[in-house]
Amino acid sequence: MDGIDFLWLHATNQMADEMQLLDVNDSAEPVSCYCCGRPSGEWAVPLYQQRIDSFIKLEVPVCAPCNALFHGSYRYMGIEKGTLEKPTTAGKLGMLVGCGLIVAQTQKILLTNPGWDKRLRAATVPLFEMHQVSGKGALEFALNRIIALGPEEFPLLYIADIGRKKADLVANLKLTHSKAQIRVCSGESVFRINTDLLHAIRTMQQQDKSGWKKLEGFIFSSCHGRIAPNDEGLHGFLSASPEALAIARSLPADPHEKLQLLRVI
Numbered sequence: 001m002d003g004i005d006f007l008w009l010h011a012t013n014q015m016a017d018e019m020q021l022l023d024v025n026d027s028a029e030p031v032s033c034y035c036c037g038r039p040s041g042e043w044a045v046p047l048y049q050q051r052i053d054s055f056i057k058l059e060v061p062v063c064a065p066c067n068a069l070f071h072g073s074y075r076y077m078g079i080e081k082g083t084l085e086k087p088t089t090a091g092k093l094g095m096l097v098g099c100g101l102i103v104a105q106t107q108k109i110l111l112t113n114p115g116w117d118k119r120l121r122a123a124t125v126p127l128f129e130m131h132q133v134s135g136k137g138a139l140e141f142a143l144n145r146i147i148a149l150g151p152e153e154f155p156l157l158y159i160a161d162i163g164r165k166k167a168d169l170v171a172n173l174k175l176t177h178s179k180a181q182i183r184v185c186s187g188e189s190v191f192r193i194n195t196d197l198l199h200a201i202r203t204m205q206q207q208d209k210s211g212w213k214k215l216e217g218f219i220f221s222s223c224h225g226r227i228a229p230n231d232e233g234l235h236g237f238l239s240a241s242p243e244a245l246a247i248a249r250s251l252p253a254d255p256h257e258k259l260q261l262l263r264v265i
């Protein structure tokens with residue numbers, strides 16, 4: 001299932017009662033979503049809303065699941081602009097820069113930051129349980145939370161930063177099917193975290209700090225093309241450290257994913 005449909009079916013469809021949704025079956029023309037680009041036959045529900053695109057100033061169809069990112073609602077999403085006493089713009093899920101989201105089968109957690117927390121809590125019917133935890137701590141909180149979940153909570157969707165680039169976010173929404181490999185989605189990228197590998201790295205960080213620093217340096221240099229795979233220093237180091245060798249072997253092949261992983265750790 002597409003991530004944006006999963007989000008709709010598990011959380012955002014509650015907002016349907018405030019949307020001006022149309023049924024594609026009533027349309028004489030084929031309809032494709034302006035945000036996700038999918039033709040209506042691929043949507044989880046045959047519903048869409050006509051929205052004015054702010055750049056081209058024309059009406060465009062947006063499927064109901066994507067529309068939930070654009071929909072402003074004081075009731076469900078609190079306040080985007082203004083104060084608690086004088087709100088001027090309703091909150092929108094697709095504008096929460098710096099906030100994360102975990103939507104599992106029964107748990108729905110919005111990870112807020114100090115800038116958004118109070119405004120989101122103005123919602124009278126919040127869609128999500130809220131935790132104020134941001135920055136690098138938020139990723140660690142989310143990973144620990146996901147790793148602690150039972151198998152019945154999967155598949156789930158984890159967004160590290162909702163951001164405000166809605167179409168980019170939708171394109172990167174990939175479900176996490178088990179805790180063995182967690183997909184970290186955002187408007188910028190989607191990358192995988194192998195939890196066994198994460199555990200092995202954290203163990204090495206604690207037990208052999210200097211060894212880890214050295215391995216980290218090798219990984220970083222190789223990703224930037226500053227070290228050849230046949231580098232003798234690297235080989236000597238790996239053959240002397242079984243822990244480092246095991247970690248090196250289970251690293252993702254893609255340099256971009258390797259660097260993302262280093263950023264997490």
Ligand SMILES: [Zn+2]
Nearest residue numbers: 033036063066
């Ligand atoms: Zn869409």
